Amino acid sequence: AQSVTQPDIHITVSEGASLELRCNYSYGATPYLFWYVQSPGQGLQLLLKYFSGDTLVQGIKGFEAEFKRSQSSFNLRKPSVHWSDAAEYFCAVGANFNKFYFGSGTKLNVKP
Amino acid sequence: SQTIHQWPATLVQPVGSPLSLECTVEGTSNPNLYWYRQAAGRGLQLLFYSVGIGQISSEVPQNLSASRPQDRQFILSSKKLLLSDSGFYLCAWSVGRENTEAFFGQGTRLTVV
DSSP states (O other): OOOEOOOOEEEEEESSSSEEEEEEEEEOOOOOEEEEOOOOTTTTTEEEEOSSSSSSEGGGGGGGGEEEEGGGGEEEEEEOOOOOOOOOEEEEEEEEGGGEEOOOOOEEEEOO | EEEEEEOOOOEEOOOOOOOOEEEEEEOSSSSSSEEEEEEEOOOOOEEEEEEEETTEEEOOOOSSSSEETTTTTTEEEEESOGGGGGEEEEEEEEOOSSSOOOOOOOEEEEEOO
């Protein structure tokens, strides 16, 4: 069965510091992987996606993610965090019949 | 361009009352439609998905049901709400049979009292 694990519930980083959010997935076939961001009380916005090809994908707002098949991981990174990046981040895997399964999310706090 | 509308934004309902949340998509045809629930610390749980009119699949057993009376309309219902139905409900859509991204509505905050 497909599943997504985000091991970090909360992360706090200082503004300007680098960020890495972890995501591990379990899926029997080639995964389609996504990162979404959610501001409080809002819907989800797509940051980036991986379908195939280059394992390092670039997204919006300066985010990138690297797909590592051997580690079943799809970690999200940003070299320099801005205060406006404070939000909750969700990793997701796309499974059969276009169903999407999400991790439990990581809340990012940014210290000034 | 495509847009998704979800309403109401917030809802407070007593235990035992019925529920109807509506979601409509504009600017696309034959979308795949989804209902997710977000509870604190539990991420997004897929409740229902639909690939066409009248075609509904349930992911988890629960007190809720879904219907798709029109191509771009998806309704989440309950006959009698439970306290445990409280949460943040999100409607989403995608297109095609291969996995593309899902696009989300703004959500409905449901509080059952």
